[in-house]
Amino acid sequence: MKKLAIYDLDDTLLCGDSEFHWAKFTVEKGYIEEEVYLKKIKAFEIDYRSGNLNFDEYCSFLLNPLIGMNVNDLNKLVEEFIESHERKLIDSFTFELLKKHENDFRIIASGSLDFIVEGFSKYFGINEFIGSSYEVMDNKITGVLNKAAFGIGKLEKVKEWCQNKNYFLEESVFYTDSINDLPLIKACPSSIIVSPDKKLEQYALERNLLILNR
Secondary structure: OOOEEEEOHHHHHOOOOHHHHHHHHHHHOOOOOHHHHHHHHHHHHHHHHOOOOOHHHHHHHHHHHHOOOEHHHHHHHHHHHHHHHHHHHOOHHHHHHHHHOOOOEEEEEEEEEHHHHHHHHHHHOOOEEEEEEEEEEOOEEEEEEEEOOOOHHHHHHHHHHHHHHOOOHHHOEEEEOOHHHHHHHHHOOOOEEEOOOHHHHHHHHHOOOOEEOO
8 A cells, every 4th residue: 555645735845835825816706704704813823823823703804705605616616716816826946846746645734724735636636535524515615614623633634544445554754834733743753844834843853753844
């Protein structure tokens, strides 16, 4: 069986945060009022960087403008988003990370909402992905978050995926930049740290984890 390589998405595989760019994109498309966006997004970013993000509140903020949207229309919007932001979010380091495991089984596991993670997974030709799931009824977004893939929630989702696919976390490699991924880092001894935040950098140095800087 091929080795499993797990990539976090934002600020790891990508050279930026896709959800923050997505929020700005929805402002430009008229789904969120700019005044509301400016008030909320900076506070969320500060909390995220410090490891104190209220993830359910953040996801609700991102999902709210999409309530009632048809899933097919959302997928088209995601394609437009990626096409317009690929130069901002994808760099040569992105492809270096992907190439390291071109002969392994690769999966993206991100706290970002499913539709964003799926969009980038398709872009990179990666068939499997894990993201924060949300409710869909009658092929329309309801705005209700089902299960977040954030912190311990990401670990639980990855564990479930591994069990279903007969992979073992302790034999896999995990790439991430964020202290928010500490539960999964601890479960995956071969974690590789990418341009980390200060808290994660300190943790990695104390435990001699490999640190890569883009």
